[in-house]
Amino acid sequence: MNFRTRLIFLLALGLALPVFAQDPAVSAEEQAVLDEEARLEAEEAAAAPAANDPTAPNPAPAHPELRPVLDQFGGEAGLTKLMDTFMAGLLADEKMGPFFANADQARVKRQLVEQFCVILGGDCTYTGRDMKSSHAGLGIDRADFNRLVEVLQVAMDQHDVPFSAQNRLLAKLAPMHREVVTE
Structure with missing residues (x-):
């Protein structure tokens, strides 16, 4: 890999890292689904x-x-x-x-x-x-x-x-x- 290709790769990686590092906020709809899944798991455990x-x-x-x-x-x-x-x-x-x-x-x-x-x-x-x-x-x-x-x-x-x-x-x-x- 030549210097120019490495530089482009590092710049692209540097721009992409913040996207991967972000902790995306959970929407209300997604949270409702997660809550329902947790409730169902607890219900199943109670009925085990x-x-x-x-x-x-x-x-x-x-x-x-x-x-x-x-x-x-x-x-x-x-x-x-x-x-x-x-x-x-x-x-x-x-x-x-x-x-x-x-x-x-x-x-x-x-x-x-x-x-x-x-x-x-x-x-x-x-x-x-x-x-x-x-x-x-x-x-x-x-x-x-x-x-x-x-x-x-x-x-x-x-x-x-x-x-x-x-x-x-x-x-x-x-x-x-x-x-x-x-x-």
């Missing part, structure tokens, strides 16, 4: 299997014999619609609303769909925590649990889920009160 209580019963035991009942709910798509109605009912309910107002409602709905789908013999995977870990410290009493079931029944009625199908699901969910009720 390691957070489960090893002594707690399986929160989504599969019952393949209930697959016809899942069909009566409209399959996974029907469960998703049901959870939208159910969450709206919970939020509107004077007693239940405070339990769900600050919760990640999309996550709760998604995990309920997964849980109900697995219980009803569907080809889903439950990614949530066990009931004991999920409800620890929430101060849920038997009346709260019963009210939640009532709101669920109203939602199922609104979606024309046959009464017998409702009862078959509720029979599988009812024993969970032992892990959910903390007061």
Whole structure:
């Protein structure tokens, strides 16, 4: 490399270095994306299997014999619609609303769909925590649990889920009160 070529190279490098050395400011939009990614990572860490209580019963035991009942709910798509109605009912309910107002409602709905789908013999995977870990410290009493079931029944009625199908699901969910009720 001759002197002139080296000089041009060094000048070009000298002009480029400040650009590489700059710490670009993060736009509000980029910061929002970074914040959302951090929130999702924290949420995933909170829901990791390691957070489960090893002594707690399986929160989504599969019952393949209930697959016809899942069909009566409209399959996974029907469960998703049901959870939208159910969450709206919970939020509107004077007693239940405070339990769900600050919760990640999309996550709760998604995990309920997964849980109900697995219980009803569907080809889903439950990614949530066990009931004991999920409800620890929430101060849920038997009346709260019963009210939640009532709101669920109203939602199922609104979606024309046959009464017998409702009862078959509720029979599988009812024993969970032992892990959910903390007061």
